[in-house]
Amino acid sequence: MDEKKIALIPKVVIAGAMGPKEYGLLLTDQRAIFVLESASKAGIGGALGGAIGAVIADAMSGDRKTVDYLGCDPAVLAQDEKNMCIPHASIQSLRLKKSFSGYHLKVEYANQLGKTKKVDATLVIPSELAAQRKAEGVKNKAALEEYAQRARQALELALPPAVTSKAELRL
Amino acid sequence: MNKGKLLRGIGVAIALFGVLMMVYAVLPADDSYEATLPSGDYYYYFGYENLISGSIDITFAVSEGSVVAFVFTSDQYEVYALTGSADYLFRTSGGSGTFTFDLPDMGTYYFVFQHSEISSLIDQDLQVTATVNGVALFGVVLGVVIIAVGGALAVYGIRVMKNEQKLAPAPPAPSDVVIFQGEQQRPPTQP
Numbered sequence: 001m002d003e004k005k006i007a008l009i010p011k012v013v014i015a016g017a018m019g020p021k022e023y024g025l026l027l028t029d030q031r032a033i034f035v036l037e038s039a040s041k042a043g044i045g046g047a048l049g050g051a052i053g054a055v056i057a058d059a060m061s062g063d064r065k066t067v068d069y070l071g072c073d074p075a076v077l078a079q080d081e082k083n084m085c086i087p088h089a090s091i092q093s094l095r096l097k098k099s100f101s102g103y104h105l106k107v108e109y110a111n112q113l114g115k116t117k118k119v120d121a122t123l124v125i126p127s128e129l130a131a132q133r134k135a136e137g138v139k140n141k142a143a144l145e146e147y148a149q150r151a152r153q154a155l156e157l158a159l160p161p162a163v164t165s166k167a168e169l170r171l
Numbered sequence: 172m173n174k175g176k177l178l179r180g181i182g183v184a185i186a187l188f189g190v191l192m193m194v195y196a197v198l199p200a201d202d203s204y205e206a207t208l209p210s211g212d213y214y215y216y217f218g219y220e221n222l223i224s225g226s227i228d229i230t231f232a233v234s235e236g237s238v239v240a241f242v243f244t245s246d247q248y249e250v251y252a253l254t255g256s257a258d259y260l261f262r263t264s265g266g267s268g269t270f271t272f273d274l275p276d277m278g279t280y281y282f283v284f285q286h287s288e289i290s291s292l293i294d295q296d297l298q299v300t301a302t303v304n305g306v307a308l309f310g311v312v313l314g315v316v317i318i319a320v321g322g323a324l325a326v327y328g329i330r331v332m333k334n335e336q337k338l339a340p341a342p343p344a345p346s347d348v349v350i351f352q353g354e355q356q357r358p359p360t361q362p
Binding site: 004005006007008009010024069070126128129132147150151153154157 | 345346347348349350351
């Protein structure tokens, strides 16, 4: 059966051992695909140190994937090892919650080995949207709240009732 | 890989090579010399130039007999090469030995090994090891130049990349939450 793209949350950030990684979250009717957009490479420059390290880190931080979410095949994105794929059927719990540090999407799921894994993704408003809303006179905090609300709607639309019924999506 | 990325990669690699050159110019380096001093009025020499401060450790040994070791400036060496004797900065002798020569300033220094008076009638196999604990000016300058060239190339590559991105813009990244119209359907209910 063809996998249908339901929604896209364009920017979430997940903290990792090598620094924060920026993902686009593509929601299909079958799974959630965290598509890696850019990863921090500050560690490389830091290890080199000095002016040269700074130049190299600066040069590398220019790398940023641009994914054609509209035209791409979800299966292709799911196959990319850099991306993270969570089938809806494997989700054990899901929470979208506001905290002091922002809006967090916390997902617990069972991986292919049956082991429980956790993902804590922070919703980050894309800079273009933030700039646009600022120009329209909307404060950053309000713009982020709107972004989180739309993310919640996207999740409600994409996730099956079996997941949404036990999910915490109150903001 | 596009041209900008390639240039950036090459630039970074060249700059790293420059860093290695500088490290090599600063770290101690060992040189080994082997020669046979034929019987008669022969000597063996080697020189170092453009070292910024530091010292040179010399260890020498001959197969039999003894040699006399000198350290000359370039002017002193010219006189020695013409006449067979000259003022010197340092002198020692023996069948083997070790000494450290502290470089007084940046310049060219010659290390000369000649038969001692009683050994000039025999062939002598000479082995010398020199450990240079100085900063090689040429290596440092070359390293800086290479780093500058590599850095400039990397910066140029980044500019080319940005121009390439402007010329052939990638599909704009969505800046807000997107609901895919036309494909918007409720997913099948999970059992």
